Amino acid sequence: MSKVTFKITLTSDPRLPYKVLSVPESTPFTAVLKFAAEEFKVPSATSAIITNDGIGINPAQTAGDFICSYGMCF
Amino acid sequence: MDVALYVIAAAVLVVLILFAVKVRRQTRAADEDQRRDVVRAAGPPQRAAEERGAGMPRRRRNLASVMANRRPQREAVEREEEPVEEDEVEQQSFQAEMEEREERRRMQELREQERQQAEEKERLQEQKQEEQERRAKEEQEKREEEEYLRLKASFIVEEQGEEEQLSEDQSRNLLQEFIQHIETSKVVLLEDLASHFGMRTQDAISRLQDLLAEGSLTG
Numbered sequence: 001m002s003k004v005t006f007k008i009t010l011t012s013d014p015r016l017p018y019k020v021l022s023v024p025e026s027t028p029f030t031a032v033l034k035f036a037a038e039e040f041k042v043p044s045a046t047s048a049i050i051t052n053d054g055i056g057i058n059p060a061q062t063a064g065d066f067i068c069s070y071g072m073c074f
Numbered sequence: 075m076d077v078a079l080y081v082i083a084a085a086v087l088v089v090l091i092l093f094a095v096k097v098r099r100q101t102r103a104a105d106e107d108q109r110r111d112v113v114r115a116a117g118p119p120q121r122a123a124e125e126r127g128a129g130m131p132r133r134r135r136n137l138a139s140v141m142a143n144r145r146p147q148r149e150a151v152e153r154e155e156e157p158v159e160e161d162e163v164e165q166q167s168f169q170a171e172m173e174e175r176e177e178r179r180r181m182q183e184l185r186e187q188e189r190q191q192a193e194e195k196e197r198l199q200e201q202k203q204e205e206q207e208r209r210a211k212e213e214q215e216k217r218e219e220e221e222y223l224r225l226k227a228s229f230i231v232e233e234q235g236e237e238e239q240l241s242e243d244q245s246r247n248l249l250q251e252f253i254q255h256i257e258t259s260k261v262v263l264l265e266d267l268a269s270h271f272g273m274r275t276q277d278a279i280s281r282l283q284d285l286l287a288e289g290s291l292t293g
Contacts, residue, residue: 001228009237016237022230031225039231 001025004063006032008049010040025064032063109148252281253290 002025009018019039023032029049037044252271256262268278285291 005232007233018235018237019231020233022232024225024228027225027228031222032229034222035226035229 002064006036006063008036008040010042012042013040023063025062027063029063253285256282256291 003022004025005020005022007018007020009016017040019036021032021036021039023035033047033049034044036049037047248271255267255270264278264282265275267282268275271278282291
């Protein structure tokens with residue numbers, strides 16, 4: 001099972017803590033969001049993940065699809 | 075022969091008698107009806123027959139005056155009967171009206187009862203539906219939770235930390251370094267430049283274009 005990696009930064013904290021998560025490719029992005037919210041101890045219902053250039057992510061995508069849309073398919 | 079004749083004659087006589095009796099009855103009934111109609115249409119009662127004093131000779135009056143006196147008596151009797159009949163009729167109509175009202179009330183109550191039953195049934199059905207929807211939602215949430223827990227087992231946090239905030243000096247130094255690197259290398263691949271300074275290729279391109287526009291870089 002191939003894995004993809006995300007570096008997620010909590011921008012609501014001035015210290016800008018980050019975590020690098022490694023998840024299976026087929027994981028629904030909602031699960032990634034939920035897991036990241038749990039790790040940063042914030043509520044997942046009011047959280048969202050956006051890219052560096054401010055593009056919102058469709059949580060219905062899988063993690064692999066999202067990475068692929070950034071031209072990083074293998 | 076004679077006997078036969080007698081028998082036939084007797085039969086004819088019997089038939090005639092029966093016919094006469096029937097006609098008489100019909101006539102009497104018609105008279106009664108006519109009398110009643112006349113009585114109803116008549117005005118205030120006339121004086122009754124004058125009383126005869128005791129010891130007065132019994133005088134035979136003529137038939138017409140006797141009938142004329144007897145008629146008011148009959149009318150008075152009939153008039154007394156009339157209120158009674160009218161009372162009975164009134165009572166009957168009152169009773170009928172009461173019964174009708176009672177019937178109407180019963181029908182109304184029945185309709186009301188039926189309406190209430192229908193409303194109750196509808197309410198129960200809605201409740202049941204809501205209950206079903208709630209249960210389905212709970213089951214789905216439970217399933218999603220179980221799925222998430224199953225996936226979570228395969229997640230790994232490889233690294234964590236806090237981003238370094240560049241101070242103003244540091245960022246100015248970085249810019250100088252950027253320009254220096256380009257000037258030194260002369261020919262540089264944009265991807266290499268971006269990875270060297272920890273930025274994306276697009277960011278590196280836009281930075282270069284800004285510098286060119288400023289005039290900090292030429293060529």
